[in-house]
């Protein structure tokens with residue numbers, strides 16, 4: 043028996059796999075791009091293909107980039123003495139959206155010798171004087187900060203973390219801009 047709507051159902055399933063998209067929304071999207079806005083649908087397909095092909099991680103900070111080195115790392119007007127460690131490339135976008143910070147970033151999605159060595163190298167190249175931890179507040183992140191500080195072992199570097207104001211367990215992308223700005227400006231010594 044010939045399966046009708048096989049392609050439609052595949053599209054629904056593909057949308058359904060996206061974070062935060064339930065079956066209902068997935069069906070609406072699939073209907074919209076295949077019948078209501080076919081031009082938009084083709085454009086979306088092209089955008090997705092380009093993004094998947096061209097977006098990668100910056101070799102230096104681990105953030106999103108279309109080049110080896112991202113625009114932030116390549117920007118010589120930024121304050122290279124500041125290095126903010128974030129948990130995800132998405133957190134860089136959150137900081138950049140409101141322009142509260144003009145230093146550099148380092149994405150730390152996992153912690154191992156290789157990442158720590160890369161971090162040390164970045165600190166040396168940038169001549170970092172302050173490392174700012176912008177982790178989701180919680181017990182794990184406190185332990186992690188102590189661990190990283192200990193590994194870096196550099197008395198010339200000041201370590202600080204975002205002040206309270208970023209609620210415990212809430213990731214940066216869900217924190218409102220004003221809270222993030224306050225947390226950043228009143229950052230405290232770790």
Ligand SMILES: [Zn+2]
Nearest residue numbers: 100103112115
């Ligand atoms: Zn970069």
